[in-house]
Amino acid sequence: xxxxxxxxxxxxxxxxxxxxxxxxxxxxxxxxxxxxxxxxxxxxxxxxxxxxxxxxxxxxxxxxxxxxxxxxxxxxxxxxxxxxxxxxxxxxxxxxxxxxxxxxxxxxxxxxxxxxxxxxxxxxxxxxxxxxxxxxxxxxxxxxxxxxxxxxxxx
Amino acid sequence: xxxxxxxxxxxxxxxxxxxxxxxxxxxxxxxxxxxxxxxxxxxxxxxxxxxxxxxxxxxxxxxxxxxxxxxxxxxxxxxxxxxxxxxxxxxxxxxxxxxxxxxxxxxxxxxxxxxxxxxxxxxxxxxxxxxxxxxxxxxxxxxxxxxxxxxxxxxxxxxxxxxxxxxxxxxxxxxxxxxxxxxxxxxxxxxxxxxxxxxxxxxxxxxxxxxxxxxxxxxxxxxxxxxxxxxxxxxxxxxxxxxxxxxxxxxxxxxxxxxxxxxxxxxxxxxxxxxxxxxxxxxxxxxxxxxxxxxxxxxxxxxxxxxxxxxxxxxxxxxxxxxxxxxxxxxxxxxxxxxxxxxxxxxxxxxxxxxxxxxxxxxxxxxxxxxxxxxxxxxxxxxxxxxxxxxxxxxxxxxxxxxxxxxxxxxxxxxxxxxxxxxxxxxxxxxxxxxxxxxxxxxxxxxxxxxxxxxxxxxxxxxxxxxxxxxxxxxxxxxxxxxxxxxxxxxxxxxxxxxxxxxxxxxxxxxxxxxxxxxxxxxxxxxxxxxxxxxxxxxxxxxxxxxxxxxxxxxxxxxxxxxxxxxxxxxxxxxxxxxxxxxxxxxxxxxxxxxxxxxxxxxxxxxxxxxxxxxxxxxxxxxxxxxxxxxxxxxxxxxxxxxxxxxxxxxxxxxxxxxxxxxxxxxxxxxxxxxxxxxxxxxxxxxxxxxxxxxxxxxxxxxxxxxxxxxxxxxxxxxxxxxxxxxxxxxxxxxxxxxxxxxxxxxxxxxxxxxxxxxxxxxxxxxxxxxxxxxxxxxxxxxxxxxxxxxxxxxxxxxxxxxxxxxxxxxxxxxxxxxxxxxxxx
Numbered sequence: 001x002x003x004x005x006x007x008x009x010x011x012x013x014x015x016x017x018x019x020x021x022x023x024x025x026x027x028x029x030x031x032x033x034x035x036x037x038x039x040x041x042x043x044x045x046x047x048x049x050x051x052x053x054x055x056x057x058x059x060x061x062x063x064x065x066x067x068x069x070x071x072x073x074x075x076x077x078x079x080x081x082x083x084x085x086x087x088x089x090x091x092x093x094x095x096x097x098x099x100x101x102x103x104x105x106x107x108x109x110x111x112x113x114x115x116x117x118x119x120x121x122x123x124x125x126x127x128x129x130x131x132x133x134x135x136x137x138x139x140x141x142x143x144x145x146x147x148x149x150x151x152x153x154x155x
Numbered sequence: 156x157x158x159x160x161x162x163x164x165x166x167x168x169x170x171x172x173x174x175x176x177x178x179x180x181x182x183x184x185x186x187x188x189x190x191x192x193x194x195x196x197x198x199x200x201x202x203x204x205x206x207x208x209x210x211x212x213x214x215x216x217x218x219x220x221x222x223x224x225x226x227x228x229x230x231x232x233x234x235x236x237x238x239x240x241x242x243x244x245x246x247x248x249x250x251x252x253x254x255x256x257x258x259x260x261x262x263x264x265x266x267x268x269x270x271x272x273x274x275x276x277x278x279x280x281x282x283x284x285x286x287x288x289x290x291x292x293x294x295x296x297x298x299x300x301x302x303x304x305x306x307x308x309x310x311x312x313x314x315x316x317x318x319x320x321x322x323x324x325x326x327x328x329x330x331x332x333x334x335x336x337x338x339x340x341x342x343x344x345x346x347x348x349x350x351x352x353x354x355x356x357x358x359x360x361x362x363x364x365x366x367x368x369x370x371x372x373x374x375x376x377x378x379x380x381x382x383x384x385x386x387x388x389x390x391x392x393x394x395x396x397x398x399x400x401x402x403x404x405x406x407x408x409x410x411x412x413x414x415x416x417x418x419x420x421x422x423x424x425x426x427x428x429x430x431x432x433x434x435x436x437x438x439x440x441x442x443x444x445x446x447x448x449x450x451x452x453x454x455x456x457x458x459x460x461x462x463x464x465x466x467x468x469x470x471x472x473x474x475x476x477x478x479x480x481x482x483x484x485x486x487x488x489x490x491x492x493x494x495x496x497x498x499x500x501x502x503x504x505x506x507x508x509x510x511x512x513x514x515x516x517x518x519x520x521x522x523x524x525x526x527x528x529x530x531x532x533x534x535x536x537x538x539x540x541x542x543x544x545x546x547x548x549x550x551x552x553x554x555x556x557x558x559x560x561x562x563x564x565x566x567x568x569x570x571x572x573x574x575x576x577x578x579x580x581x582x583x584x585x586x587x588x589x590x591x592x593x594x595x596x597x598x599x600x601x602x603x604x605x606x607x608x609x610x611x612x613x614x615x616x617x618x619x620x621x622x623x624x625x626x627x628x629x630x631x632x633x634x635x636x637x638x639x640x641x642x643x644x645x646x647x648x649x650x651x652x653x654x655x656x657x658x659x660x661x662x663x664x665x666x667x668x669x670x671x672x673x674x675x676x677x678x679x680x681x682x683x684x685x686x687x688x689x690x691x692x693x694x695x696x697x698x699x700x701x702x703x704x705x706x707x708x709x710x711x712x713x714x715x716x717x718x719x720x721x722x723x724x725x726x727x728x729x730x731x732x733x734x735x736x737x738x739x740x741x742x743x744x745x746x747x748x749x750x751x752x753x754x755x756x757x758x759x760x761x762x763x764x765x766x767x768x769x770x771x772x773x774x775x776x777x778x779x780x781x782x783x784x785x786x787x788x789x790x791x792x793x794x795x796x797x798x799x800x801x802x803x804x805x806x807x808x809x810x811x812x813x814x815x816x817x818x819x820x821x822x823x824x825x826x827x828x829x830x831x832x833x834x835x836x837x838x839x840x841x842x843x844x845x846x847x848x849x850x851x852x853x854x855x856x857x858x859x860x861x862x863x864x865x866x867x868x869x870x871x872x873x874x875x876x877x878x879x880x881x882x883x884x885x886x887x888x889x890x891x892x893x894x895x896x897x898x899x900x901x902x903x904x905x906x907x908x909x910x911x912x913x914x915x916x917x918x919x920x921x922x923x924x925x926x927x928x929x930x931x932x933x934x935x936x937x938x939x940x941x942x943x944x945x946x947x948x949x950x951x952x953x954x955x956x957x958x959x960x961x962x963x964x965x966x967x968x969x970x971x972x973x974x975x976x977x978x979x980x981x
Contacts, residue, residue: 018284020284021284025283028193028194029196029282033187034187034189034191034193034194035186035187035188035189036187037189037191037193037362037412038193038363039361039362039363039445040445040868040869041444041445041446041868042445042446042868042869042870044868044869044870045361045445045869047361074187075185075186075187076186076187076188078186079186083185083186087185087186090181090185091177091178091181091182091185092177094177094178094834094835094837094838096181096184096185097413097668097669097670097838097839097842098360098361098362098411098412098413098667098668099180099181099183099184099185099189099410099412099668100191100360100361100362100412100413101361102184102185103187106185121882122878124877125877125878125880126877126878128876128877129876129877129878130876131876131877132361132869132874132876133361133877134359134360134361134413134415134842134846134874135361135413135668135838135842136838136841136842136845137841137842137843137844137845137846137880137883137906138841138845138876138877138880139841139880139882139883140837140838140841141877142877142882
């Protein structure tokens with residue numbers, strides 16, 4: 001077992017973990033952050049996307065020990081008093097149905113808008129390529145990101 | 156209580172039905188406050204892992220789990236034999252013919268394994284890592300048998316049998332027809348025959364399956380949380396298979412992350428979790444990996460389709476013949492044999508004809524069992540008929556929309572009894588088509604297509620058409636009975652106005668992304684004259700919603716929504732009697748408007764439904780014979796199906812040098828009758844389009860010649876990402892259904908049913924000029940390119956792009972390229 005110390009959604013934690021433990025399993029099973037789901041085992045689907053030290057990562061592709069000293073933000077820590085604009089826009093534009101991909105999709109969209117505050121449709125589609133959705137056909141996800149961009153979502 | 160004065164509302168209450176109300180579900184889902192089955196943690200909970208067969212077909216000669224028991228954290232391990240009489244079977248509830256072969260389907264295979272992924276043994280351990288690790292220690296000896304993969308070869312005499320009893324791979328042959336097809340054929344000017352491959356697909360709901368079983372009492376009482384579409388049906392089947400009394404089983408479908416039919420199932424892991432949790436007296440969790448999901452969660456489609464039209468020289472259809480081979484896979488799941496037959500009534504689509512002759516043969520192979528996948532039988536039917544209509548139009552040299560118009564039922568002919576015997580209640584194909592053509596700029600794109608052909612542009616434009624209908628709202632119980640389905644198709648709802656005036660709607664439908672919590676609130680709110688926010692929808696737990704038939708087949712609104720309407724009407728009826736008593740009036744003199752009962756012609760005195768609810772709760776002064784509480788139930792058995800329709804137009808650009816297809820424009824005008832929430836409806840259409848387009852261009856489950864699924868992960872199985880799809884241009888025409896009070900038709904599957912042929916028709920249209928008559932799905936760049944090359948080389952009929960996989964593998968279970976003759980076949 002290895003001791004790691006990290007911040008998860010603003011809360012400082014110290015835990016003993018197996019060296020092979022995936023960050024997403026650490027988040028779900030030790031840190032209680034079950035808002036971040038697992039959708040695949042090949043790092044294709046992006047459902048488990050979280051922010052690690054300011055960059056999005058697929059938390060199934062990071063070992064918990066690699067997150068030692070890191071600052072992690074999950075979907076559960078994204079709202080700061082009120083919902084992030086991207087969360088609001090996904091609801092407003094019906095950018096989700098079953099909601100399973102949504103945590104990762106929203107985290108990826110937040111990151112996309114940070115880098116490109118006013119993306120074109122093509123840039124949105126390319127920017128979200130690493131996140132799969134089976135319900136929406138992406139039509140309303142694109143609309144949600146456009147709506148967020150138009151309403152200060154890049155902050 | 157005495158009557159109180161209520162100010163009449165100036166403007167009245169605005170109807171909620173028809174409004175794009177933002178979803179109630181979303182607050183949890185966008186913030187991560189979700190309750191997926193895999194989130195559940197119970198005290199003392201153990202984890203299950205399943206050892207799966209690496210061979211498609213083999214005799215099991217030995218299973219020894221003892222070494223696994225020595226591994227860290229392991230609590231128990233079982234083979235099928237170890238479980239003994241607890242190793243019960245998963246059920247098929249649709250014996251489609253009296254002589255259908257229904258082999259046993261035990262939770263753990265005992266004598267033989269029959270597909271790669273077949274469950275052989277389980278380990279129960281303290282956590283998921285320990286359970287997975289210990290699988291490696293289980294020893295299994297297999298004696299390999301030849302895998303049966305190709306449906307045609309499977310039916311030949313002397314083929315290895317997937318099931319030695321009865322020794323044939325034919326599961327059933329089901330025939331259906333109306334009129335005299337041979338007579339129609341004899342009269343016809345021409346016969347057009349086509350062979351299409353409707354490839355195998357993997358549903359790939361984003362949430363893999365998960366199960367938690369918890370013993371809750373000393374007599375087998377158990378609670379099962381499952382990522383399922385059908386908690387109610389699972390409860391019944393669990394009781395029937397395990398012998399645990401139904402009233403000791405509680406099944407809960409918490410948040411469920413998509414299904415598309417793949418969670419319309421009663422799975423082995425659900426049985427294993429319940430049985431073993433009860434044996435050990437501890438809660439047990441099993442969560443599927445994505446790789447397991449690809450391998451063992453049921454697959455969809457997989458048909459070889461022969462379709463034939465007998466037509467006049469003007470393109471008038473006289474008769475239609477369909478002969479299907481439908482791949483069952485290795486075992487029969489819940490509705491495996493019936494799934495292709497759900498399409499039997501839809502091959503004739505929106506067209507008038509004199510004769511229909513339908514045959515379907517179900518075939519066992521050493522592959523993952525198939526079952527319902529979004530549309531279930533109807534996408535297959537729509538694909539075949541709409542593909543052959545475009546091929547016929549090309550043969551006749553007429554515009555594909557003109558050909559359809561010569562055959563379709565006109566709007567003034569409804570209600571119309573189709574050749575398949577279904578009474579289509581309403582529709583207007585002319586209106587939907589006219590609107591779609593206008594949005595698409597059909598004539599403009601045809602002109603551009605002509606220009607590109609004439610200039611020899613390396614990027615050619617193709618235009619594909621699909622004018623579809625479907626039957627949805629499963630299902631009238633008496634029709635299910637005539638099809639030998641063992642259950643009914645009704646739906647149940649309870650509506651309660653609680654003492655404080657808020658409303659609970661209990662529904663037997665089980666949403667997993669469809670937004671019922673929002674839409675049912677809108678329906679109930681209008682019926683009761685309350686705010687949708689005052690309504691809470693309860694679902695997916697057999698303890699709180701004891702009756703239900705769950706969610707699939709675009710049934711929830713048409714059947715379940717109508718149950719909500721009917722229950723709410725009963726609430727209003729009861730409330731009216733109480734209100735009349737409170738107002739000292741005759742119930743017949745009351746009218747119910749905007750949530751309040753008033754005396755007709757006497758403005759000023761009224762009772763709100765909330766006031767009535769409180770009076771019904773206190774029960775201090777109820778009229779004689781009226782029971783306390785304000786609630787009512789309804790169980791609706793639909794009289795008939797409903798028939799959404801629409802016109803879908805797709806323009807693709809095909810790079811003839813690379814074979815790459817890009818969707819330039821996708822327009823669909825669907826007619827799903829009245830709409831409860833247009834925002835949700837559009838979302839359903841978008842998602843359906845994406846899945847239908849994915850079948851056309853991207854997705855295909857491929858087995859190698861050993862029966863290994865080579866598309867067993869999201870690396871190999873191409874679920875489209877955002878850059879792979881266009882935005883869609885959608886609109887609706889509204890021809891209300893006449894068979895339910897809401898006038899609704901169902902929308903969940905429409906986009907998926909309609910879009911696949913539109914896209915493939917467009918691809919073929921782009922390259923037909925080179926002699927290509929078909930491109931097999933998925934229309935990958937490789938296939939399109941090969942089809943063009945083969946056609947240019949004079950390959951004629953075989954120019955359809957062929958198998959996907961490289962030499963040495965057998966794509967699609969070994970089916971050979973089987974298009975009929977090329978452009979000269981007329």
